[in-house]
Amino acid sequence: MAALPGLDLRLLAGIRLQELVKVGLNRGIGYAEKGDLERAIADFTEAIRIAPDYADAYFNRGKAYFGKGDFDKAIADYSEAIRLRPDYADAYCARGCAYGNKGDLDRAIADCTEAIRLMPDHVAAYCGRGFAYSNNGDLDKAIADYSEAIRFKPDFATAYNFRGNAYDRKGEKRKAEADLAEAKRLGYS
Numbered sequence: 619m620a621a622l623p624g625l626d627l628r629l630l631a632g633i634r635l636q637e638l639v640k641v642g643l644n645r646g647i648g649y650a651e652k653g654d655l656e657r658a659i660a661d662f663t664e665a666i667r668i669a670p671d672y673a674d675a676y677f678n679r680g681k682a683y684f685g686k687g688d689f690d691k692a693i694a695d696y697s698e699a700i701r702l703r704p705d706y707a708d709a710y711c712a713r714g715c716a717y718g719n720k721g722d723l724d725r726a727i728a729d730c731t732e733a734i735r736l737m738p739d740h741v742a743a744y745c746g747r748g749f750a751y752s753n754n755g756d757l758d759k760a761i762a763d764y765s766e767a768i769r770f771k772p773d774f775a776t777a778y779n780f781r782g783n784a785y786d787r788k789g790e791k792r793k794a795e796a797d798l799a800e801a802k803r804l805g806y807s
Contacts (some may be wrong), residue, residue, distance in 0.1 A: 639669045643678060650682050658682045669674045673702040677709050680716075689716045707737035715746045718753070726750040741767040746778055751782050775804035 646661030662679035665672060680695030696713035699706055714729030730747035733740050746764030764781035766776055782797030 635668055635782045639665045639672055639675070642668070643672075643675055645763055646678060646682070650685065655682045655686050671702055673699040673706060676702065677706065680709070680712060684712065684716055684719075689720050692716045693720075699746070703762070705736055707733045707740055707743070709737065711725070711740060711743040711746055714743070714750070718746060718750045722751075723750045723754050727754075741771045741774055741777070744770070745774075745780060748777075748780060748784075752780070752787075757784045757788050760787075775801045775806035778804065780807045 626760035628758060631674075637664065642661045642665040646658040646665065648672055649655070649661060657677035658681045659679055662675050662682065665675040666679065669675065676695045676699040680692040680699065683689075683695060684692040693713055693716045696709045696716065699709040700713070701711070710729045711733035714726045714733065717729060718726035727747055727750045730743040733743035734747070737743070744763045748760040748767070751763060752760035753759070761784045764777045764784065767777040768781070771777070778797045778801035782794045785791075785797060786794035
């Protein structure tokens with residue numbers, strides 16, 4: 619059977635590969651949501667093998683590594699996602715949180731700041747940077763960041779909890795109690 623005129627089989631093969639990558643990525647996300655991080659990592663790794671320039675596959679594999687507590691591998695994958703897509707605010711935020719978990723607070727602050735520059739309403743980046751500021755002892759900056767997160771997402775229980783803890787460390791008991799009560803009311807446990 620002769621090929622159809624004007625039909626580029628390489629284009630069809632490329633479309634098929636894109637579909638396979640998306641299927642693997644979606645299945646990996648499903649595994650991750652169920653807590654099966656090993657299977658998630660395997661699917662994300664396969665997606666990367668098929669499409670090594672697919673930033674989302676690196677990002678999601680980084681999240682799975684983060685979930686396992688393997689912050690070095692998470693940072694490596696987030697860094698590759700950023701290299702492939704320099705405007706990837708979520709990858710900067712996630713890498714900042716991974717750095718924060720390793721105790722590299724200056725890098726955590728820098729990455730979360732970049733995420734906020736790229737996406738000024740990135741509530742997770744405000745919380746991540748606030749957490750790093752808090753661990754650095756800069757409670758005023760931490761409180762300011764948690765307040766920004768709350769401004770953008772008024773029902774964000776985690777931000778109220780973190781801000782309440784920062785107020786408590788500053789000795790501002792009434793503000794701490796109010797924020798902690800609001801966090802609890804919003805479902806923080």
